[in-house]
Amino acid sequence: MFAAHGRHFLVHTATEGNLECVTRGRKSDVVCGDVVALTLTSPGQGVIDSIQTRTSLFKRVDMYRTKAIAANVTQVAIVVAPRPSWSEELLQRCLLAAENQHLPALIIANKSDLQEHPRMLDEVAIYPALGYPVISLCAKEDIQSLLPHLKDELTLLVGQSGMGKSTLINSMFPNANASVNVISEALDSGRHTTTHSRLYPLEEGGAVIDSPGLQEFALSHLTRDDIESAMPDFRPYLGQCRFRDCRHQHEPDCAIRKAVDSGCIASKRLGFFQRLLSENAARSAI
Numbered sequence: 001m002f003a004a005h006g007r008h009f010l011v012h013t014a015t016e017g018n019l020e021c022v023t024r025g026r027k028s029d030v031v032c033g034d035v036v037a038l039t040l041t042s043p044g045q046g047v048i049d050s051i052q053t054r055t056s057l058f059k060r061v062d063m064y065r066t067k068a069i070a071a072n073v074t075q076v077a078i079v080v081a082p083r084p085s086w087s088e089e090l091l092q093r094c095l096l097a098a099e100n101q102h103l104p105a106l107i108i109a110n111k112s113d114l115q116e117h118p119r120m121l122d123e124v125a126i127y128p129a130l131g132y133p134v135i136s137l138c139a140k141e142d143i144q145s146l147l148p149h150l151k152d153e154l155t156l157l158v159g160q161s162g163m164g165k166s167t168l169i170n171s172m173f174p175n176a177n178a179s180v181n182v183i184s185e186a187l188d189s190g191r192h193t194t195t196h197s198r199l200y201p202l203e204e205g206g207a208v209i210d211s212p213g214l215q216e217f218a219l220s221h222l223t224r225d226d227i228e229s230a231m232p233d234f235r236p237y238l239g240q241c242r243f244r245d246c247r248h249q250h251e252p253d254c255a256i257r258k259a260v261d262s263g264c265i266a267s268k269r270l271g272f273f274q275r276l277l278s279e280n281a282a283r284s285a286i
């Protein structure tokens, strides 16, 4: 399934081309990227009978609900840009959510034409060593550097609105016509012009999914162990603190703090971990 319009889902088939489908009954938990079995009902139309088991399901969570964004993706690309203001907190949350789903992630540092771009690159410089490549580009002009990373992958583009996801899609697929938000920069905030995820197949193999902008990304459903094991920079030190339930704050013989002191873990990563931990503690106290 590559696009949803209300209760209708566009499904690509090898033999019948693209079909406009509905689901049986009232269940509509079909997600962009799903592989489905369907019955042809009339030319160009079908009914989705079942959804194949997913290899991954990327969800966004906020205070109120969990919403599936895309199924079967093989990697997540998080788009950041210096304007409108980007959030490193949100970037780290997306990286953690990808890692928790065992999905590789990469960072697209967009809008390289803006003068604040080098400062943003400095801020994301710690991530390649954690296994997250940073690809610097200008979506409006040249996206060549990104293409080798996309081949034969099903890549989900996520990020705050206004970062340039739809512009990237339009540069990759000149016929895509993804709705670009033109007024966001002046207001220093995004407007959600992309309302549903949509999949675009790449000619060279693979596909890209554009998704609606994220403004927050709660991770309070994750346990402390989930969080720690989704932080590649923490992994080598886990289990090495004196206390098994060490919170890496002021405990003696804390392996994580030692790694921070010696520069092996960035202190902003420990800060991030502690924010997530206290958020989860607050939630379980409710």
Ligand SMILES: Nc1nc2c(ncn2[C@@H]2O[C@H](COP(=O)(O)OP(=O)(O)O)[C@@H](O)[C@H]2O)c(=O)[nH]1
Pocket: 110, 111, 112, 113, 114, 137, 138, 139, 140, 141, 159, 160, 161, 162, 163, 164, 165, 166, 167, 168, 179, 180, 181, 182, 183, 184, 185, 190, 193, 194, 213
């Ligand atoms: N200067 C500059 N602006 C860009 C670039 N890419 C996108 N934009 C602008 O950023 C705004 C938001 O883009 P859009 O693709 O809608 O972002 P989305 O919300 O992430 O899909 C639009 O005004 C784009 O023209 C870029 O590389 N450089």
Ligand SMILES: [Mg+2]
Pocket: 165, 166, 167, 179, 180, 181, 193, 194, 211, 212, 213
């Ligand atoms: Mg968009």
Ligand SMILES: [Zn+2]
Pocket: 241, 242, 246, 247, 248, 249, 251, 253, 254, 255, 256, 257
């Ligand atoms: Zn510790």
